[in-house]
Amino acid sequence: xxxxxxLSPPNRLPRWGVDTLLGVGVFAVLSVVxxxxxxxxxxxxxxxxxxxxxxxxxxxxxxxYPLVVLAVTVLGLFAYxxxxxxxxxxxxxxxxxxxxxxxxxxxxxAILTSVLVLAVSLFFRLAEGQDVSYVVGxxxxxxxxxxxxxxALGDSVRSRAAxxxxxxxxxxxxxxxxxxxxxxxxxxxxxxxxxxxxxxxAHTTSVISLHADVARESLERDPQAALRAVTLIKDTASxxxxxxxxxxxxxxxxxxxxxxxxxxxxxxxxxxTSRDAGYIVNVNxxxxxxxxxxxxxxxxxxxxxxxxxxKHSSGSTIDIAAYTRDTRLFVTVTNDGAxxxxxxxxxxxGMRERADALNGTLSAERSGSDxxxxxxxxxxxx
Numbered sequence: 594x595x596x597x598x599x600l601s602p603p604n605r606l607p608r609w610g611v612d613t614l615l616g617v618g619v620f621a622v623l624s625v626v627x628x629x630x631x632x633x634x635x636x637x638x639x640x641x642x643x644x645x646x647x648x649x650x651x652x653x654x655x656x657x658y659p660l661v662v663l664a665v666t667v668l669g670l671f672a673y674x675x676x677x678x679x680x681x682x683x684x685x686x687x688x689x690x691x692x693x694x695x696x697x698x699x700x701x702x703a704i705l706t707s708v709l710v711l712a713v714s715l716f717f718r719l720a721e722g723q724d725v726s727y728v729v730g731x732x733x734x735x736x737x738x739x740x741x742x743x744x745a746l747g748d749s750v751r752s753r754a755a756x757x758x759x760x761x762x763x764x765x766x767x768x769x770x771x772x773x774x775x776x777x778x779x780x781x782x783x784x785x786x787x788x789x790x791x792x793x794x795a796h797t798t799s800v801i802s803l804h805a806d807v808a809r810e811s812l813e814r815d816p817q818a819a820l821r822a823v824t825l826i827k828d829t830a831s832x833x834x835x836x837x838x839x840x841x842x843x844x845x846x847x848x849x850x851x852x853x854x855x856x857x858x859x860x861x862x863x864x865x866t867s868r869d870a871g872y873i874v875n876v877n878x879x880x881x882x883x884x885x886x887x888x889x890x891x892x893x894x895x896x897x898x899x900x901x902x903x904k905h906s907s908g909s910t911i912d913i914a915a916y917t918r919d920t921r922l923f924v925t926v927t928n929d930g931a932x933x934x935x936x937x938x939x940x941x942x943g944m945r946e947r948a949d950a951l952n953g954t955l956s957a958e959r960s961g962s963d964x965x966x967x968x969x970x971x972x973x974x975x
Contacts, residue, residue, distance in 0.1 A: 608656065609653075612652050612653050612655060612656065613652075613653070615652045615655075615689060616649035616650055616651070616652035616653060617649060618649075618689075619645075619648050619649040619652060619689045620645050620646050620648070620649030622685060623644075623645035623648060623649075623681060623685065623686060624642055624645050626679075626681045626682070626685060627641050627642065627645060627678070627679055627681060629679065630679045631679055631680050632679055632680035633677050633678050633679040633680060634677030635677055635678070636679065637678065637679055640676075641673070641678045641679070644669060644673055644678075647669065648666055648669060648686060648689075648690075651665060651666060651690070652689060652693070655689075655690070655693035655697070656693075656697065659693050659694045659696075659697040659699050660694065660699055660702055662690050662693060662694075663687075663690045663691065663693070663694045663699070663702065663703065663706055664706075666686065666687050666689075666690035667687060667690075667706060667709070667710060669686075670683065670686045670687060670710070671713070673686075674717075682736065683710050683711070683714045683736055684735070684736040684739035684740050684743075685739070687706070687707075687710060687740070688739055688740065688743040689743070691703045691706065691707060691740055691743045691744050691747065692743040692744070692746055692747040693747065694706070694744075694747065695743070695744045695745075695746075695747030695748045695751065696747035696748070696750045696751045697747075697751065698751060700744070700748055703744045703747070704744060707740040707741070707744065710740075711733070711736060711737070711740075714736075715728065715729070715733070784946070801826050801829055801830065805822070805826060808822035808823050808826070821869070822869075825866065825869050829866060855888065855889040855892040855893065856883075856888045856889065856892055857878055857880060857883070857888055857891050857892050857895070857915055858888075859892060860876065860878065860892065860895055860913065863895065863896055863899050864876055864913070867899055867902075867903060867911060870903060871909070872902075872903070872909055872910065872911050873909055873910045873911070874910075874911045874912075874913065875910070875911070875912045875913065876913045876914075877912075877913070877914045877915075877916075878913070878914070878915040878916075879915070879916050879917075880915050880916060880917050880922060881917065883922065883972065884972065884973055886951060886973075887922055887951060887970055887971075887972060887973065890947040890948065890950070890951055890953075890968075890970060891915060891922060891924050891968070891970065893943075893944070893947055894924055894926075894944045894947060894948070894955070894966070894968050895913055895915070895924060895926055897940045897941075897943060897944050898926035898928075898944065898957075898966040899911060899913070899926060900940070901928075901940050901941075901964075901966075902926070902928035902964070905964075907930040908928055908929030908930025908962075909929070909930070910928065910929050911926065911927070911928045912925070912926070912927040912928075913925075913926050914926075917972060920971060920972050921953075921969055921970065921971055921972060922968075922969070922970045922971075922972055923967065923968070923969055924967065924968040924969075924970070925965065925966065925967045925968075926965075926966045927960075927963050927964070927965045927966075928963065928964055929962055929963050930962060941955075941957045941966075944957070944966065944968065945957075947968075948968045948969075948970055951970050951971065951973075952970075952971055953968060953969055953970035953971060954968070954969050955967070955968045955969075
């Protein structure tokens with residue numbers, strides 16, 4: 594989980610509170626300047642202070658209508674001076690409106706309005722005969738700096754807000770990606786677990802079913818054969834329970850060391866149970882050392898193919914072969930006398946998924962009276 598507290602301070606003032614404070618600040622500053630009673634044809638009165646309050650109140654609409662607030666502020670400023678009230682400058686009354694326009698993405702209009710206000714002010718003041726050196730050389734620089742500072746500050750706030758919003762979106766996307774990756778890993782683990790359980794239980798049930806039939810048929814005429822069959826059933830069930838316990842332990846700890854290590858070297862147990870069931874099993878394995886994932890996949894493919902042969906074959910022979918050539922592992926399981934049910938269900942799908950997961954291929958098809966399963970898996974890096 595990504596901590597985004599730095600993006601949204603818990604004690605940050607709400608927007609309406611910020612706008613209200615800004616409006617009060619505008620009213621307070623203008624009221625102080627008006628009270629100085631500098632210039633103008635008559636002194637301040639209630640209307641002058643109402644004008645100051647009106648400019649402050651405009652700040653409550655600055656987020657939704659920044660251009661309207663800017664235009665009304667400028668027109669109000671011109672009307673104020675036309676009425677002959679005391680001088681308040683030109684930068685102070687419009688600074689908050691310029692700041693708001695720049696903050697909400699109206700940078701061009703803020704700059705254009707500043708130029709317009711300065712041009713109108715210069716024109717009328719010089720037309721009235723005011724000293725050029727004072728108006729242009731002294732006051733103009735202060736007005737330009739204050740207006741430029743207000744616009745720059747508004748644009749800076751906008752940029753920071755955009756950066757914070759971008760950071761929030763990136764954090765959301767990153768969190769979503771982590772969640773999707775976690776879900777994908779969980780799905781992959783579930784699918785792998787489902788394949789493991791299917792392969793293990795399928796082989797076990799096939800062996801138990803076959804030897805249960807042997808035990809039932811031999812119970813009266815050959816008690817020793819029935820005893821051997823029951824013993825094998827017990828051994829097979831115990832072996833499967835150990836596999837299940839290791840699988841559950843791995844799920845609880847997510848520790849790879851707790852996971853059952855599967856290998857073609859363990860194929861002897863499959864061979865023994867199949868031979869005890871009456872099958873002739875021929876084994877030819879020459880693979881050397883394999884990567885853990887490749888070795889485990891090869892074992893599970895052999896296990897499922899043998900289980901299919903025991904369940905769906907009326908023949909008596911199973912051939913298991915595994916060898917490496919160049920950079921690939923070849924695994925082949927062939928059984929004779931396959932019936933029409935072979936190839937159905939989830940067994941072959943699971944074998945093909947195991948091969949696909951390692952960028953390999955798997956084919957399962959009839960060849961005359963035989964049924965052949967062949968997997969080709971890249972060896973990768975040991």
